[in-house]
Amino acid sequence: MGSSLPERQLHDRVVLVTGAGSGIGRAVAGLFLSEGARVVAFDRSPGSLSELSGLYPDAVVSVVGDVxxxxAHDEAVAAAIDCFGGLDVLVGNAGVFxxxxxLEDMDAPTxxxxxAEILEVNVLGYLLAARAAAPQLRERRGSMVFTVSNAGFHAGSGGGVIYTASKHAVxxxxxxxxxxxxPDVRVNGVxxxxxxxxxxxxxxxxxLAGRTLQFGDRADSESRLEAVTPLRLAAEPEDxxxxYLLLAGDRAPAVTGEVIASDGGLGVRGLTYERRGEDGGGNA
Ligand SMILES: NC(=O)c1ccc[n+]([C@@H]2O[C@H](COP(=O)([O-])OP(=O)(O)OC[C@H]3O[C@@H](n4cnc5c(N)ncnc54)[C@H](O)[C@@H]3O)[C@@H](O)[C@H]2O)c1
Incomplete structure (x- = not known):
């Protein structure tokens, strides 16, 4: 019966999140903490981790390292065991763009x-994390959740060919x-x-590209995302x-090998941008 489930979905679970210092990893760590988890927060940026560990001093251990x-992964798993008694969930999330x-704008050395850099961070980084976490997760019948992207399925989704290849690989x-x-560990993606x-x-x-995904200011990024997304959504990490919580916890025990899209409908649009009742006319 649903009523027998604990109120907090990750009560006493120990979770390792890579890229926990900011963005999506930070939002996932925050939700998991509010659901009773203890978190090993792994990131290469020490400054970004101090905010999280300051908010949850008893439930967060920070590991600074490169995926x-x-x-560094061995250190993160050892921290989970030493500080919290084991590891139940891996969230592989740290990535670069x-x-x-x-393709034709890069010379061969570039x-x-x-x-090398993007595949090593976005793909090898996940594999190294999974390899380090596997013994604990098998023993405790845990789960892994990896951050993919709409670029894991579609061309022209924002990434260039290297990022798109890396996310297809994920x-x-x-x-x-x-x-x-x-049968020991469920493995899924978002x-x-x-x-x-x-x-x-x-x-x-x-x-060639500038330093971050957002080339303009925040308002510019929001309006660009709202313009291209069927749900007219500029998603925040919390969205x-x-x-991740559903896939990490006990409420989807039959789900493994799946990637759930959270893309505001980008994956289903097809050719037509306009919708009934919007400027530009109805669908053909
Ligand atoms: N922002 C988007 O539009 C978007 C869309 C789809 C998927 N993603 C994916 O989401 C994941 C998180 O990205 P985000 O958008 O939250 O960006 P972000 O930069 O806010 O978060 C990424 C975190 O990973 C850390 N990191 C990067 N390289 C690292 C390394 N080598 N070792 C350790 N830590 C490292 C960064 O310091 C950062 O804290 C990535 O896998 C990204 O590809 C992002």
């Missing part, structure tokens, strides 16, 4: 460097790990659409967090 470093740079990571980790964050462009491509 490309296998030793390619600034929407097109392409090679951008590919879909493969979710499916293959769901297969490998069954695919946000354009979201108001400070997502960074990879160092190798920053000279996606409930899906």
């Amino acid at each position: 490309r470093d296998p030793g 390619d600034g929407s740079v097109a 392409l090679r460097a951008g590919f 879909v493969g990571v979710v499916r293959q790990l769901a297969h490998e980790m069954a 695919a946000p659409g354009g979201t108001i964050t400070g997502l960074r462009v990879a160092d190798a491509l920053a000279g 996606h967090a409930a899906l």
Whole structure:
């Protein structure tokens, strides 16, 4: 019966979140904490983690490191065991962007460097986290949730070819790990659409693309996202967090190998922008 479920969905669960310092990872960590979790917050930016650990001093442990470093993941899992007694959930989320740079705008050395940096952070970073967390998650029948993107399924979704390839690869990571980790661990993903964050462009491509996803100011980003999204939504990080909670907790026990889109309808639009009753006329 639903009434037998604990009120707080992650009561006493221990969760490791990569990229917990800002944006979507920060929102997920915050919701999980409010649902009773204890969180190992992993990020390469120490400043961003101090805000979270200041708010929840007894329930958050910070680990500063780079997701490309296998030793940093071992440290994060060891922190979960030492401070909270084990690990139940991995949220792989830390990522970098390619600034929407097109293939023909990169010379070969820039392409090679951008590919190495983005694939290592966005894909290898998830695999290293999963590998480090796997023994604990198997033992405690836990789950993994990875941040994908609408660029994991669609072209022209905001990313250039390197970012789009990296997020398509994450879909493969979710499916293959769901297969490998069954029956002990469920592995799923959430695919946000354009979201108001400070997502960074990879160092190798920053000279071509600028430093962050938002090229203008916040209002400019919001109006651009609202213009292209069927739900007319400029998503905030918090808008996606409930899906991570659903996949991480006990309420979707039959779901594994799936990626849930949270993209304001980008994935279903097809050719027509206009809708009935809006300026520009109805659908054809
Ligand atoms: N913002 C969007 O529109 C959007 C859309 C779809 C998917 N995503 C994905 O969401 C995830 C989170 O991004 P965000 O938009 O919240 O951006 P963000 O920059 O606010 O958060 C990313 C966090 O990851 C950390 N990080 C980056 N590289 C790291 C590394 N090598 N080692 C350790 N930590 C590192 C950053 O310091 C940052 O705190 C990424 O995987 C991104 O690809 C973002």
